Each structure stands twice: as C-alpha cells, then as structure tokens.
Amino acid sequence: MTERVAPPIEGAEGPILTGVRALVLAAAAVLGLWPLAGGPALIAAASAAALAVIGARLAVGRGLRVIVGAGLGVTLAALAAPLSGWIGDSTGVWGSLSSRMTLVVADGALFAGLVGGGVFAVRCLALRTRTWSLVEATAVIGAVAHLFARHRELMINRPRWLTDWALTQGLDPQVLLQALGVMAAAAAVVLALRRETPLKLTLTLLLLLLVGAGVYWLLEDQRIDVDFEPTAGLTGDGKGDGDSDSDSDGGGGGAGDSLGDGSGGGSPPPPRPVALALFHEDFEPPAGLYYFRQQVLSHFDGTRLSIDPTGQFDRDVITDFPVDGPLTAEGSQTAAFFKRVPTTMFLMVDHPQPLALTASIEVAPHHNPAPRRFVAAYEAISLALSAPTSRLVGRGSVPEGWPAEKAEHYLAHPDDPRYAALADELARDVDPRFAGDPLMVAYAIKRYLEKEGFYTRKERHVGDDPTGSFLFGSLRGYCVHFAHAAANLFRSQGIAARVAVGYAVDAWTRGAGSAVLILGDRAHAWPEIHIAGVGWVPFDIYPERSDEPPPRFVDQSLESLLGELARDDPTGGRGEPGGELAIPWARIGWTLLTLLGLCVLGGFIVKLGRMGAAAARPLAHRMQFAATLDRFSDLGLGRRPDETRERHAERLADIAPSLVELTRVHLRLALGRPRSDDPQAVHTLARRVRSEYRERVPGWKRALGSLNPFGWWFTR
Amino acid sequence: MFDDQAPPAPPLAKAPALDLDGARRTIERVRARIRHDVMGRDDVIELVLVALFGDGHVLLEDYPGSGKTTLAKALGESITDAVHADIAPFRRVQFTPDLLPSDITGVMVFDTTTNDFHFRRGPVFSHVLLVDEINRTSPKVQAALLEAMAEKQVTVDNVSHRLDDLFFVVATQNPLDSVGTYPLPVAQLDRFLFKIRMEHVDRASELEVLASWGAPRSRPDDLPKVTRGAVIGARDLIRRAVHVSPKVHECLVDIAGVLRSDKRVAQGVSTRSLVQAIPALQVRALLDGRDFVTPADIEHLTVPLFRHRLAMVPGADAPERVVRDAAKGPLDTLSRSTLSR
Incomplete structure (x- = not known):
C-alpha cells in the first residue's frame, strides 16, 4: 500500500495517561530540584514539566516532526541559563521589579527552561521511539535519588512544611520523603512498563534493583556524619575537666584550657557540635549571647579559682545529671528579676556536669530520642535575667543573711595588693552619685578590662599567679584570664564573684527555629557577681580588641536537622508521648502491604487457574490459545492494543514460528468456517508453540515470566 | 472501434x-x-x-x-x-x-x-x-x-x-x-x-x-491471460465462499460510527462504503490464502477504503490519521472478541 502516512505514533496515549505522566514528571521535577530551588522556581519547573508533556503530545499529534520537537526542546533548555543570566543582570528588569522579584523570575526562568525544554525534547522522542521513555523513568528515579542524596547531606529541612507536619504527627520526615520517592519511582516504572518490550523490561528491572539498592544504602548511611570525638575544654572523659585550672590540658583553646597555658595549642580545631538546646518558647538573650553554664569556680586556693571542694557552696548550681527524677537547685535567685525559660538539652559529647542555660534551677530526666546521636537528654528550667540594669543598682553584693564563712568564700582573692589598688583606682572613676555601689564598681572594672584588654589565645601566662601576670602585665589573654582577673578585682572590692564555665553562643549565629546548636569552639568562661536580693548574674567581659575571627554561622541545616531528631516524640519533647494526633502509619502500611499481597496472590491464582484449565481441557481451543498467549504476556510480549493478532504473531515469529499458524487456526475458529479438526489442531499447535517458547526463551527470562502474577491481565 | x-x-x-x-x-x-x-x-x-x-x-x-x-x-x-x-x-x-x-x-x-x-x-x-x-x-x-x-x-x-x-x-x-x-x-x-x-x-x-527501456519486452509464455468469464466467476465465487463473520460487520459499523462522531470529521462515511467494503475484504482475505475475513484485512484496507469519503472540518488532521485512529478501537475489540464466546 502506498498511502503517504506518517509512521504511527508509538507512544500515543489517551488524555488520562498524558495527565498522569504530566503529574509524575512535575512531581519528579519538584523532588529533584527541592534541594536546589526555592518555592516559586519549583512551581515554575513543575508547571513547565507538565506543560511540556501535554505540549509534546499535542504538537506531535498534530504532525510536528519529532526531530524538530526535540531540537526545540534542547534549544529552550540551552537558552534557559543565558536568559536567566540576562534577567539577573538586566538593569531594566531590576528597575521594573523589586530585587527579590528579579531573582525569583531569573530562577524561575532557569529551572522552567531547563526542565520544560528537557522534558519536551525527551517526550517528543519517546512518542516516536519507545526506548526514550526509559530516559524519562531514569530521570524520575534520578530525581528521587538526588533528593535522597541531598537529604543525606542534611538538606532534609528544605521542605519545611512537610517535615514540620511530619514531626507534628510524630513521624520521621526521612521515612515520609522516602515513601514519596518510592511512590514516584513506582509511578515512573509503571509508565515505562506500560508498553513493554524485553529490553525495557530488563532495563526497568535493573533500574528498580538499582533504586532499591540505592535506597538501602542511603538508609544505612543516613547517620549524620558528625565526629563526636571530644574536644579539649569542658568536654571530656570525667577526669575532672571541670577543673579548668588543670595545667595538664593543653589542647585547643577555650574556657577549659589551662589558665597558665595560654598558647592554646595553636590553631583551634574545627568546631564540633557538643550539645543541642531546644527552647520550649521563644527566648532572646538580653546581651545577644546564650550562656550555657556547666560548672562554677568559686574556691580560691591561693593561686586561682577552682571548684569548691567542700560542697558547701555553689549549691545553686546543679552538678549531677538527673536519673530517677528532677533535681532542684538550692534557690538563691529572686524570681521577680528573672524569666523562667524551660529547655530540653541534648548532649552529643560526654560532659561531667549537666549543661544548661544559666542559671538552671531544675533539671529532670528526658527520653533520649536518638541514643546513637545523643549521649544524654534532660529537661532544664532556667532563670534568665530579665530585669533592666537600673533595677539592680543600689543593692549590696553580699547579703546580710550570709554566714561569714560564705561571704569569705566568695570574697577570697590573692594577697597581692595590686588587685585592690587597681580596683580602688577604677572605683574612684565611678559617678559620685553611685559611689560604692557594687554594680557600678563592677561596671567600671568591666569597662577597664574591655578597653585595655586584648583577647588572644596566643599569650602565655605562667607562674604562681597567672592572673596577676595577665592583669598587671600585657593584659593580653583569653576568656579564662579575663574572667579570673575580673573575679579577683570584684572580690577585692567586696563584690561576691565567681567564674562560670560553659558555652556562650552568639544569638546571631543560629538559624531560625527553636533549636540552638552548641559547638565546641564556643566554650567560654565568664564572671558572675552576686547582687543582694537578686542572686547570681552573669557579668561577662567583652574585650574591645581581639585577634580572634568572629564566630562562624552555625550550620543551620545541621542545627535544624538535629532539632528535628531531638523532637522525636509527637509532643515535641514536652508532654506525654503518643499524642492523640498520631496517625497509625504502621497500620496503614501493613494494610496496604496486605492488600498488595492479596492482589499478588489473586494474580497467581488466576494465572495458575488459566494454565490448569487449559491443561484439563485440551480441546477448549480458546483456553489453549489464551494460555499460550499468557506465556508471552508474562514477558511483556502481549498483543498491543493497536496490533492485530496476525501482526502480533509475526512479531513473535522469531521466538515461536508456530504461533503464526496457531493464530490463523484460532481466527478461523472464531471468524471463519471452522473445520472439525481445528480444535485438535489448536491443541497440537499450542503445544508446539510452548515447546518453541521453552527452547528459545532463556531460562532466566522464563523464570522471571513465571514470577509475574499479572501477565494474564495483558493477554488481550 | x-x-x-x-x-x-x-x-x-x-x-x-x-x-x-x-x-x-x-x-x-x-x-x-x-x-x-x-x-x-x-x-x-x-x-x-x-x-x-x-x-x-x-x-x-x-x-x-x-x-x-x-x-x-x-x-x-x-x-x-x-x-x-x-x-x-x-x-x-x-x-x-x-x-x-x-x-x-x-x-x-x-x-x-x-x-x-x-x-x-x-x-x-x-x-x-x-x-x-x-x-x-x-x-x-x-x-x-x-x-x-x-x-x-x-x-x-x-x-x-x-x-x-x-x-x-x-x-x-x-x-x-x-x-x-x-x-x-x-x-x-x-x-x-x-x-x-x-x-x-x-x-x-x-x-x-x-x-x-527500449529493449523489446517479451512476455514469457507462463503468463497467460485470463478470460473475462474467469474474472466474473471468481468475483461471484469470492462473494459467496469467503466467510464474513457478523463480528466483522460489527467492526465495520463501529469504525463508521467512530468516524461519524469524530469531531475532526464534518461528514462521515456512507453505508454504501461499508457495503462496498465487504467484497474488497473478501478478495483481500483470499489473496492472503484465507477463506474468512480477519482484522488484518480490515486494518490493511481501512485507509484506502475510507480516506476519500470523509469531509474534514477546516484545519483538522490528515484523513489518513483520522481513519487510522478510528479503526484502532473497533479492531482491538474484534481481536479481543476472538478469545470470548
């Protein structure tokens, strides 16, 4: 026949299937670009993918040449980057749109162009040559895998609305994302398998295997790659690291470092997460710093301050971890001046004492949501200073109620007269109206140290009185030096003071959300002074000059991720586990699994039933024919809807030459004038076809076919 | 003459x-x-x-x-x-x-x-x-x-x-x-x-x-002519002896129905075209060595049978494509029907 007719569109499909395909590819675009693009760009890319699918179907359906379509798609994709660049650079666009909108438009153009062009090109090609739809399936699976991979790189927090929702349901967002990914991959495979060929079947199965292995591998390796090796300083192995004056610890710099060894061991180690604090409610520290106190040093041993060995003092500091129940501090703080801040602490590195926002008054045990990641978890209630400074003025330091022994403990300082002399001199500068006021004197001392001091970790101060060496020497040192110097000066003026050690986290370095990640390099020591009628308040020195680099931003994704892990339970770590909102995912999963299992079982029953019926009734020619075709359908070689029986048989003639004759006899029985021996001929031919099938189809393929429960479904 | x-x-x-x-x-x-x-x-x-x-x-x-x-x-x-x-x-x-x-x-x-x-x-x-x-x-x-x-x-x-x-x-x-x-x-x-x-x-x-070209073309002797009577006799015999199942009739009517309801078609095919199609299908079946009409015959002949009988709406697809599209469903139904009673 010589009609000038374009070759049939191989991938021709109905509007519903095109719609499903558009949805799947749009979802794949969103999944794949999630770690890369913002919301508007994701919407643009998804819309472009969907439009490209529909556009390609319509364009090729209306006679657009496939190669032209593919060229158009590739051109569009290639133009996306220059166009986006032009939009970003063009002063005209910047002028007419806001800068944010310009970036949104440029991003949208880039991703929409790339995705739309690519999908259009591949879709055009796939409409003509089926193998190209494998590229589509691969792209979908690749998008999912990409999300998984990024997800492993701690990008899990990107779809916040999803992860937040999952967290409120008490669900690990990872599981949800993986479920979404597997669904997308399954949809892609179903679309690819719809028009099945042996090559595609094999490749698809391979892809499935790869995806399965990839997911498995990702699941195995999803542990956050954080090295929990303790750093020098406050953290440690229980050999008295709280004693920051131990000269033996010469590791990286920090509060816990030796007072005498200012060298700090050279360059600081890379910061490591040591703990995570989850605030139950918003809290912004007044000075822009979160002070997490671990221990205080108040005992003057003749040289320096150390932990009170007697246990009589510092009873407002909780030094034990809660095990059986809450531990309460002996309160010396007056609640009116403080804000109550409940937090949940998760330690990632062993600490000898619990760490809590200063000043903690109660710690209570908390379920550890991820024992592999957190070494301890506990609730802490802290009192953070909230009263303005003006309300602290005009009070004494040592309350009258204190026993003499206690006052002496907090005022003990070196005999060196230079301390008192310097402090006296500084106190004289105080505004006469406030003369003698402990707080104002303390401010004067603080100002002096801040103005004159130089923060560095490179200075060494050794000897019997390293603090003196620092204060009356170069005034170059780090936090431990400043804290000790300040404490000694305060004490010489009759202000009860002590040194607190722990971590100070700059509020501006953290991300949004309720989690604060504490890194090892934030270890710090700061003085605390006592104000009568108020309690202990942190009184840190901020030297104006420093050779330290500013603190780095916390890795916000890590912070967020750890926060999500910490909020493992449905109520965010604040209430009884197992809230009412929890969705029975496990039950839903098992139900779906059971349904799937029943479907597979049903498929096998029908399959075996058809085979058995054909074997039992050799002259039932339709059954014989159908049972024979089932074999081929199992391999994805069923008759296509646009194929006649004869063409189908000719297509399979390489495998089973007798199928052509079998088909002819079958058609004679169905549409012609049957001969009396035709049913017997069908039986004989069917047996011959099956033996040809056994001879020419490799064993592994036949085995795969026999495992296909739904092959008969495609026998038409 | x-x-x-x-x-x-x-x-x-x-x-x-x-x-x-x-x-x-x-x-x-x-x-x-x-x-x-x-x-x-x-x-x-x-x-x-x-x-x-x-x-x-x-x-x-x-x-x-x-x-x-x-x-x-x-x-x-x-x-x-x-x-x-x-x-x-x-x-x-x-x-x-x-x-x-x-x-x-x-x-x-x-x-x-x-x-x-x-x-x-x-x-x-x-x-x-x-x-x-x-x-x-x-x-x-x-x-x-x-x-x-x-x-x-x-x-x-x-x-x-x-x-x-x-x-x-x-x-x-x-x-x-x-x-x-x-x-x-x-x-x-x-x-x-x-x-x-x-x-x-x-x-x-x-x-x-x-x-x-130009060379004397001698027709071999084994290519004899046929008589007018043989042709007409064959026509009659084919019409009588080549079986056309009612399912084939249904398929043809269905194709015509699809064509008539297709939005791209202003005027569908006539009943006469279906009547004319039957002997054509019979001849085609015989040429393929069969004494009955199968879906393959219909698939083979639909386009030349129906293409020229359609009046298309302006701007519509080529009639070939329309005919091909229309034949797909009924042909698949006909093929499927052979597996059921």
Whole structure:
C-alpha cells in the first residue's frame, strides 16, 4: 500500500495517561530540584514539566516532526541559563521589579527552561521511539535519588512544611520523603512498563534493583556524619575537666584550657557540635549571647579559682545529671528579676556536669530520642535575667543573711595588693552619685578590662599567679584570664564573684527555629557577681580588641536537622508521648502491604487457574490459545492494543514460528468456517508453540515470566 | 472501434465452475502479468486487483509519468474475451474541459443507408477504462461517468444500454495541479472503492525501469491471460465462499460510527462504503490464502477504503490519521472478541 502516512505514533496515549505522566514528571521535577530551588522556581519547573508533556503530545499529534520537537526542546533548555543570566543582570528588569522579584523570575526562568525544554525534547522522542521513555523513568528515579542524596547531606529541612507536619504527627520526615520517592519511582516504572518490550523490561528491572539498592544504602548511611570525638575544654572523659585550672590540658583553646597555658595549642580545631538546646518558647538573650553554664569556680586556693571542694557552696548550681527524677537547685535567685525559660538539652559529647542555660534551677530526666546521636537528654528550667540594669543598682553584693564563712568564700582573692589598688583606682572613676555601689564598681572594672584588654589565645601566662601576670602585665589573654582577673578585682572590692564555665553562643549565629546548636569552639568562661536580693548574674567581659575571627554561622541545616531528631516524640519533647494526633502509619502500611499481597496472590491464582484449565481441557481451543498467549504476556510480549493478532504473531515469529499458524487456526475458529479438526489442531499447535517458547526463551527470562502474577491481565 | 451495429452486451454465459484456489490462481495470474509490466508498484497492484475482483473502481492520485497508463493497459490486456469480441479490453480517455458526456457514453448517429438512428458506443464499453485527470472535465461529464460506474449502464436518448459486467474504471487525478479543475465532491468520490495515493517507486525499481527501456519486452509464455468469464466467476465465487463473520460487520459499523462522531470529521462515511467494503475484504482475505475475513484485512484496507469519503472540518488532521485512529478501537475489540464466546 502506498498511502503517504506518517509512521504511527508509538507512544500515543489517551488524555488520562498524558495527565498522569504530566503529574509524575512535575512531581519528579519538584523532588529533584527541592534541594536546589526555592518555592516559586519549583512551581515554575513543575508547571513547565507538565506543560511540556501535554505540549509534546499535542504538537506531535498534530504532525510536528519529532526531530524538530526535540531540537526545540534542547534549544529552550540551552537558552534557559543565558536568559536567566540576562534577567539577573538586566538593569531594566531590576528597575521594573523589586530585587527579590528579579531573582525569583531569573530562577524561575532557569529551572522552567531547563526542565520544560528537557522534558519536551525527551517526550517528543519517546512518542516516536519507545526506548526514550526509559530516559524519562531514569530521570524520575534520578530525581528521587538526588533528593535522597541531598537529604543525606542534611538538606532534609528544605521542605519545611512537610517535615514540620511530619514531626507534628510524630513521624520521621526521612521515612515520609522516602515513601514519596518510592511512590514516584513506582509511578515512573509503571509508565515505562506500560508498553513493554524485553529490553525495557530488563532495563526497568535493573533500574528498580538499582533504586532499591540505592535506597538501602542511603538508609544505612543516613547517620549524620558528625565526629563526636571530644574536644579539649569542658568536654571530656570525667577526669575532672571541670577543673579548668588543670595545667595538664593543653589542647585547643577555650574556657577549659589551662589558665597558665595560654598558647592554646595553636590553631583551634574545627568546631564540633557538643550539645543541642531546644527552647520550649521563644527566648532572646538580653546581651545577644546564650550562656550555657556547666560548672562554677568559686574556691580560691591561693593561686586561682577552682571548684569548691567542700560542697558547701555553689549549691545553686546543679552538678549531677538527673536519673530517677528532677533535681532542684538550692534557690538563691529572686524570681521577680528573672524569666523562667524551660529547655530540653541534648548532649552529643560526654560532659561531667549537666549543661544548661544559666542559671538552671531544675533539671529532670528526658527520653533520649536518638541514643546513637545523643549521649544524654534532660529537661532544664532556667532563670534568665530579665530585669533592666537600673533595677539592680543600689543593692549590696553580699547579703546580710550570709554566714561569714560564705561571704569569705566568695570574697577570697590573692594577697597581692595590686588587685585592690587597681580596683580602688577604677572605683574612684565611678559617678559620685553611685559611689560604692557594687554594680557600678563592677561596671567600671568591666569597662577597664574591655578597653585595655586584648583577647588572644596566643599569650602565655605562667607562674604562681597567672592572673596577676595577665592583669598587671600585657593584659593580653583569653576568656579564662579575663574572667579570673575580673573575679579577683570584684572580690577585692567586696563584690561576691565567681567564674562560670560553659558555652556562650552568639544569638546571631543560629538559624531560625527553636533549636540552638552548641559547638565546641564556643566554650567560654565568664564572671558572675552576686547582687543582694537578686542572686547570681552573669557579668561577662567583652574585650574591645581581639585577634580572634568572629564566630562562624552555625550550620543551620545541621542545627535544624538535629532539632528535628531531638523532637522525636509527637509532643515535641514536652508532654506525654503518643499524642492523640498520631496517625497509625504502621497500620496503614501493613494494610496496604496486605492488600498488595492479596492482589499478588489473586494474580497467581488466576494465572495458575488459566494454565490448569487449559491443561484439563485440551480441546477448549480458546483456553489453549489464551494460555499460550499468557506465556508471552508474562514477558511483556502481549498483543498491543493497536496490533492485530496476525501482526502480533509475526512479531513473535522469531521466538515461536508456530504461533503464526496457531493464530490463523484460532481466527478461523472464531471468524471463519471452522473445520472439525481445528480444535485438535489448536491443541497440537499450542503445544508446539510452548515447546518453541521453552527452547528459545532463556531460562532466566522464563523464570522471571513465571514470577509475574499479572501477565494474564495483558493477554488481550 | 465504435461499433454501432453491435447489440448491447448480452447476459453473461455461466462462468466455468471454480473453487477458491482457482479463483486465487486467476487473481495471481493477472497480478503476474501486471507485475511484469509495472515495476515497484506491488502495493498499488494489489489494491487494484482487490478493486477489480471486489467489483469496485479505483481513483489514483498521483503525478504524470508514474505508470498508471501502463498499469491500466496491462490490466486490460490481461483479460481476454473470445465471446464478446466487440468489447475492447482497454480504453483510455483524457478528460478535458470541453469533453461532452456523449464522448464517453456513446452517441446516436443517423445512418443514411437505413434511414435510422444507431447507437455508437463510447469508450465506457470496455473491460478496463482509464480516465485520465478526471477532475479536469465539467461536472456534467463526471456525473455521466459516475452513473456508468454505479449502475453499469448508460442512458442515451432514453434508451439504457448495459455495460459489460466486468466494467472497471481506473481514474487518475493530480492533487497538486488544481488550476482549472472541477474537484470531485465527496458524494462522487464515494463511488470509488479506493483512492490510492501513489508515491515514487523506489530507487532499485526506477533503475530497473531505465535499464529495460527500449529493449523489446517479451512476455514469457507462463503468463497467460485470463478470460473475462474467469474474472466474473471468481468475483461471484469470492462473494459467496469467503466467510464474513457478523463480528466483522460489527467492526465495520463501529469504525463508521467512530468516524461519524469524530469531531475532526464534518461528514462521515456512507453505508454504501461499508457495503462496498465487504467484497474488497473478501478478495483481500483470499489473496492472503484465507477463506474468512480477519482484522488484518480490515486494518490493511481501512485507509484506502475510507480516506476519500470523509469531509474534514477546516484545519483538522490528515484523513489518513483520522481513519487510522478510528479503526484502532473497533479492531482491538474484534481481536479481543476472538478469545470470548
């Protein structure tokens, strides 16, 4: 026949299937670009993918040449980057749109162009040559895998609305994302398998295997790659690291470092997460710093301050971890001046004492949501200073109620007269109206140290009185030096003071959300002074000059991720586990699994039933024919809807030459004038076809076919 | 060649008894003769044979110099008729704008010797008539020819003259050359069983044509002619002996239904086209060695059967595509139905 007719569109499909395909590819675009693009760009890319699918179907359906379509798609994709660049650079666009909108438009153009062009090109090609739809399936699976991979790189927090929702349901967002990914991959495979060929079947199965292995591998390796090796300083192995004056610890710099060894061991180690604090409610520290106190040093041993060995003092500091129940501090703080801040602490590195926002008054045990990641978890209630400074003025330091022994403990300082002399001199500068006021004197001392001091970790101060060496020497040192110097000066003026050690986290370095990640390099020591009628308040020195680099931003994704892990339970770590909102995912999963299992079982029953019926009734020619075709359908070689029986048989003639004759006899029985021996001929031919099938189809393929429960479904 | 003395074509003598194999051999004999003369046109030859033995007519849409005269002539010369020697095996008429109906049907002439009018036969009184450029002549002439095709008779001066039962028209038109033409309306195109669109022959066949040009062409002896009676006998036998299942009828009606409801189609196919399709399908089944019609026959013939009978809405797809799309569903249903009772 010589009609000038374009070759049939191989991938021709109905509007519903095109719609499903558009949805799947749009979802794949969103999944794949999630770690890369913002919301508007994701919407643009998804819309472009969907439009490209529909556009390609319509364009090729209306006679657009496939190669032209593919060229158009590739051109569009290639133009996306220059166009986006032009939009970003063009002063005209910047002028007419806001800068944010310009970036949104440029991003949208880039991703929409790339995705739309690519999908259009591949879709055009796939409409003509089926193998190209494998590229589509691969792209979908690749998008999912990409999300998984990024997800492993701690990008899990990107779809916040999803992860937040999952967290409120008490669900690990990872599981949800993986479920979404597997669904997308399954949809892609179903679309690819719809028009099945042996090559595609094999490749698809391979892809499935790869995806399965990839997911498995990702699941195995999803542990956050954080090295929990303790750093020098406050953290440690229980050999008295709280004693920051131990000269033996010469590791990286920090509060816990030796007072005498200012060298700090050279360059600081890379910061490591040591703990995570989850605030139950918003809290912004007044000075822009979160002070997490671990221990205080108040005992003057003749040289320096150390932990009170007697246990009589510092009873407002909780030094034990809660095990059986809450531990309460002996309160010396007056609640009116403080804000109550409940937090949940998760330690990632062993600490000898619990760490809590200063000043903690109660710690209570908390379920550890991820024992592999957190070494301890506990609730802490802290009192953070909230009263303005003006309300602290005009009070004494040592309350009258204190026993003499206690006052002496907090005022003990070196005999060196230079301390008192310097402090006296500084106190004289105080505004006469406030003369003698402990707080104002303390401010004067603080100002002096801040103005004159130089923060560095490179200075060494050794000897019997390293603090003196620092204060009356170069005034170059780090936090431990400043804290000790300040404490000694305060004490010489009759202000009860002590040194607190722990971590100070700059509020501006953290991300949004309720989690604060504490890194090892934030270890710090700061003085605390006592104000009568108020309690202990942190009184840190901020030297104006420093050779330290500013603190780095916390890795916000890590912070967020750890926060999500910490909020493992449905109520965010604040209430009884197992809230009412929890969705029975496990039950839903098992139900779906059971349904799937029943479907597979049903498929096998029908399959075996058809085979058995054909074997039992050799002259039932339709059954014989159908049972024979089932074999081929199992391999994805069923008759296509646009194929006649004869063409189908000719297509399979390489495998089973007798199928052509079998088909002819079958058609004679169905549409012609049957001969009396035709049913017997069908039986004989069917047996011959099956033996040809056994001879020419490799064993592994036949085995795969026999495992296909739904092959008969495609026998038409 | 106009024989005004001859009476109208007599009723046919009974064709010799044939079986389906004999009928098929007859067709193959004609095919072999045509293939000897026309190279690289096997697909067209098959459709022409299907039309000849399915009692239809064909419209070839092609360009000049593509061998259609050769084809029609070879076809005409393949058929002999010793009984009716007065009927020409092959005639060719070039349709021009000034042609009159009587130029093709025949005319009454006055015989001075007998003082009477006699009918002088036109070229329609032949076995195979090649009508060149059918769209170049006026609608009046076209209508006269189409009446002859449909009724197998011509009427001159209120006297009807029967044409030969074998009467077979091969008409041509050039689709690109539309200046000064009278395009056939769909209603008239409906009279043709097939519209066959020809493409250029392939390279090898074209080379073969060049190589054999000018050389004396001797037809081997094993390519005998067939008789007119054999052709007509085969036609009757095929119509009776090749089985057409009711499911095939349903499939054809369904295809027509889909075509009529297709939004791209302004006017669907006629019932006459379905009636004409049956013998064509039977011939095609026989050519494939079967005595029953299968979906493959329908798939093979739907496009040439229905393509030219559709009036498309402006801007719609090519009719070929529409026909193909329409046939898919009913054909699949027909194929599926063979697995159920």
